[in-house]
Amino acid sequence: MNEINARNVGVVGDQAHIEGGQHFHTHNHFTQAVSPTGKPMHRPPRAEHFMGRDAELKELLPAIGPCQVATLCGPAGMGKSALAAEAIWRIFDGEEPPAQFPDGLVFHNFYDQSKVDYAFEVIARAFGVDPHPNPFEAAKNALSNRRALIVLDGAEDADDLSKLLDIRNQCGVFITSRRRQDALSHRQDVKPLKADHAVELLRAWGKKHCSDEKSAKALCKLVGYLPLAVRLVGRYLDQTEEPSSVYLTWLKQTPLDALNQGDRCDESIPILMERSLEQVSDQAHQVLSIVGVLAMSPFDRNIVAAAFNQTTDSLRRPFNELVNFGFLIRSENQYETSHALVHTYANSKLVPASEHVDALAFYYTQYVNDQRKLEAKGFKSLHSQRQHVMAVMSACSACQCQEAGNMLAFEYMDYLYLQGSSVDKFKCIQMGLRFAHDKYQDSVGTWLSRLGIAYYEIKGYELAIKYFQKSLVIARDYHDRKFEAATISNIGSVYHAKGDVDAAYACFQESLAIYRELEQIYVIQKIVDDSDSSDWSLKDNDKRNEHDTFQINMKMDYRMGKACLYEGLAAIYEAKPDMGNASYYLRQALRFDREIGDLRGEASRLGKLGLFNLRQGDIIGAIDDFDHALSICHQLGYRKGEAEMLVNLGRAYMNKGDVDLAINQFQLAFEIVCGIEDYYMEVNCLCNLGLAYGNKGDDMSAVYHFQRALKIAREIGYREGEANQLANLGVAYCRQKKLDLAREFSQKALEIFEAIQSSTAQEVRQWLEDLQ
Numbered sequence: 001m002n003e004i005n006a007r008n009v010g011v012v013g014d015q016a017h018i019e020g021g022q023h024f025h026t027h028n029h030f031t032q033a034v035s036p037t038g039k040p041m042h043r044p045p046r047a048e049h050f051m052g053r054d055a056e057l058k059e060l061l062p063a064i065g066p067c068q069v070a071t072l073c074g075p076a077g078m079g080k081s082a083l084a085a086e087a088i089w090r091i092f093d094g095e096e097p098p099a100q101f102p103d104g105l106v107f108h109n110f111y112d113q114s115k116v117d118y119a120f121e122v123i124a125r126a127f128g129v130d131p132h133p134n135p136f137e138a139a140k141n142a143l144s145n146r147r148a149l150i151v152l153d154g155a156e157d158a159d160d161l162s163k164l165l166d167i168r169n170q171c172g173v174f175i176t177s178r179r180r181q182d183a184l185s186h187r188q189d190v191k192p193l194k195a196d197h198a199v200e201l202l203r204a205w206g207k208k209h210c211s212d213e214k215s216a217k218a219l220c221k222l223v224g225y226l227p228l229a230v231r232l233v234g235r236y237l238d239q240t241e242e243p244s245s246v247y248l249t250w251l252k253q254t255p256l257d258a259l260n261q262g263d264r265c266d267e268s269i270p271i272l273m274e275r276s277l278e279q280v281s282d283q284a285h286q287v288l289s290i291v292g293v294l295a296m297s298p299f300d301r302n303i304v305a306a307a308f309n310q311t312t313d314s315l316r317r318p319f320n321e322l323v324n325f326g327f328l329i330r331s332e333n334q335y336e337t338s339h340a341l342v343h344t345y346a347n348s349k350l351v352p353a354s355e356h357v358d359a360l361a362f363y364y365t366q367y368v369n370d371q372r373k374l375e376a377k378g379f380k381s382l383h384s385q386r387q388h389v390m391a392v393m394s395a396c397s398a399c400q401c402q403e404a405g406n407m408l409a410f411e412y413m414d415y416l417y418l419q420g421s422s423v424d425k426f427k428c429i430q431m432g433l434r435f436a437h438d439k440y441q442d443s444v445g446t447w448l449s450r451l452g453i454a455y456y457e458i459k460g461y462e463l464a465i466k467y468f469q470k471s472l473v474i475a476r477d478y479h480d481r482k483f484e485a486a487t488i489s490n491i492g493s494v495y496h497a498k499g500d501v502d503a504a505y506a507c508f509q510e511s512l513a514i515y516r517e518l519e520q521i522y523v524i525q526k527i528v529d530d531s532d533s534s535d536w537s538l539k540d541n542d543k544r545n546e547h548d549t550f551q552i553n554m555k556m557d558y559r560m561g562k563a564c565l566y567e568g569l570a571a572i573y574e575a576k577p578d579m580g581n582a583s584y585y586l587r588q589a590l591r592f593d594r595e596i597g598d599l600r601g602e603a604s605r606l607g608k609l610g611l612f613n614l615r616q617g618d619i620i621g622a623i624d625d626f627d628h629a630l631s632i633c634h635q636l637g638y639r640k641g642e643a644e645m646l647v648n649l650g651r652a653y654m655n656k657g658d659v660d661l662a663i664n665q666f667q668l669a670f671e672i673v674c675g676i677e678d679y680y681m682e683v684n685c686l687c688n689l690g691l692a693y694g695n696k697g698d699d700m701s702a703v704y705h706f707q708r709a710l711k712i713a714r715e716i717g718y719r720e721g722e723a724n725q726l727a728n729l730g731v732a733y734c735r736q737k738k739l740d741l742a743r744e745f746s747q748k749a750l751e752i753f754e755a756i757q758s759s760t761a762q763e764v765r766q767w768l769e770d771l772q
Contacts, residue, residue, distance in 0.1 A: 039103060402435045402440065432447045
């Protein structure tokens with residue numbers, strides 16, 4: 001799918017848009033990350049005041065060992081992470097890893113990044129393995145034949161913990177989680193501190209201001225002996241120098257005294273944070289409100305400074321206040337909230353000023369624009385800020401900052417088309433639609449068209465047509481003929497993907513007629529404009545430059561749209577078949593791409609030309625086209641484009657008879673698509689691997705890959721893919737002389753093909769008759 005500026009969204013063609021891969025980044029901070037001999041030693045910071053957990057440590061330490069999975073469970077604020085850190089330091093107490101874990105220690109915090117892919121990257125990098133293109137396979141290889149300890153903090157936020165545990169091999173795993181169901185074997189529930197230990201902790205934080213033992217005991221009891229609550233009270237007393245008896249008098253006036261012990265654990269933290277916030281400056285309040293807008297990941301102070309249009313030095317004092325009262329922690333040049341509950345409070349209770357959210361969104365809009373221009377290097381930086389950008393967009397919606405949110409969504413969507421996941425795309429599009437409906441009606445069509453593209457890419461053809469048709473109505477309401485032509489062409493591409501060639505051809509012809517009409521208008525207008533501009537004086541340079549820029553943009557928009565249309569027409573003529581016109585339109589589309597310097601379009605068109613040549617029997621020409629397209633995709637960092645061209649090369653090598661080389665290409669493509677979460681292409685790659693192994697005579701490997709593809713197709717509801725794999729399994733079992741299985745799977749395939757009204761049903765029906 002080629003994207004045209006503003007509301008003029010380009011044509012899908014009959015292929016998915018070429019996207020790039022994802023670059024993963026983690027924000028974990030460790031003490032002595034590598035031992036003198038190069039082993040990973042990701043020891044988390046120790047709690048500043050750790051006490052009262054000797055019994056828990058005595059139970060916990062024997063459970064942490066090779067091939068074992070130990071889990072600490074308990075509510076938020078109970079001290080799980082502090083207990084885990086202490087246990088880790090007891091085991092890894094020297095410069096080198098201990099004998100039980102000779103390969104070291106790897107730590108990942110899911111509060112920073114919930115996707116297990118980030119954890120896979122951390123694991124792979126810890127052992128010097130490149131996590132790209134497939135973080136899962138990289139981590140799996142990294143842990144093979146190793147005995148290390150893998151620590152997973154905040155696992156309740158992990159999106160697929162079981163997938164990570166499956167690759168642990170001989171490693172030990174140590175988990176902290178709020179959910180008991182995350183425990184695989186040994187589970188240890190963390191409870192509040194004992195009364196005397198809570199008092200001891202309070203005195204450690206509050207120092208001389210907690211000398212009154214009676215008040216200290218009463219304070220600890222009221223906050224439920226929760227370590228985080230005790231720390232907040234102690235930090236408050238130390239900073240304000242308020243006597244503990246005065247604090248106790250205030251605390252008794254809160255609802256805590258009337259609550260039972262369990263409810264106090266849940267309710268005490270917000271009450272204590274409110275009390276502490278009363279002591280900080282208004283500017284510190286404002287800073288914390290912006291911290292709540294950001295995601296719960298480390299951030300630079302300059303990001304918050306941008307929200308206030310101030311220098312970072314001017315915010316030194318409010319940041320210090322928040323650190324001193326325990327809301328933030330500082331790590332080198334970055335800050336983060338001290339606890340997940342602190343971030344939740346800032347996000348839900350503190351309302352940021354809309355002008356600050358505006359400024360933050362404009363900052364990120366410029367940041368995204370700047371980083372996109374740096375391509376691969378910029379993509380890595382952008383991905384590290386992904387959670388913050390999405391969080392700021394959500395805040396714009398909540399704070400009615402439609403203009404800033406709309407600009408950020410537009411800018412970020414361009415990046416997501418190159419590098420983003422489907423989930424992020426849909427989130428961004430939905431927010432863009434919300435902004436547009438609220439204030440920017442003229443951009444609703446653009447977002448609807450983008451939604452159509454997104455559904456097209458995941459083969460949701462009916463929904464794609466629905467949203468393209470909605471955008472078509474808007475294009476016509478606004479008399480935007482160029483947008484109308486592009487949208488009609490998009491609808492044609494979806495019909496082509498569905499197999500309705502006649503409907504597709506009608507759409508392409510209608511779109512082509514509009515483009516020809518626009519071309520005539522453009523030529524006439526250019527003559528008039530050039531005639532007018534010839535009278536401009538030298539003083540009119542700005543006007544002349546603006547005129548020239550407008551002419552260039554019109555030419556680019558027109559040719560990008562028409563290139564996509566021509567590609568669609570080429571596919572229709574090939575289906576007729578009319579190979580002369582098919583070749584003509586495809587090469588014209590490629591010419592347009594090269595004239596305007598659209599490398600992404602050129603790669604797409606070269607891929608299509610290669611497939612055309614392959615179907616015509618020109619294998620060498622096809623391989624040249626695929627290689628050229630692959631080179632462009634690699635240059636631009638478009639990982640999905642690389643995967644598509646590798647699959648195409650594999651097909652070409654299969655036709656050439658070089659099955660081993662084909663398998664290699666398919667495997668490389670599969671590794672890429674696993675890393676970018678493109679499940680439809682995973683099915684495609686596994687299917688091609690199965691076909692290649694079957695061609696090689698290795699039917700056991702063929703069945704294995706078809707079964708994997710079948711499982712994924714069913715998980716994502718890809719009915720056509722499911723039917724294809726069932727049919728492939730039927731053929732593979734037939735070759736193995738397992739005729740009953742061959743009939744069973746072929747019959748299941750036929751039922752699905754008939755249900756989705758696929759033309760393949762007739763082929764499978766004939767195949768079943770031959771099996772009788």
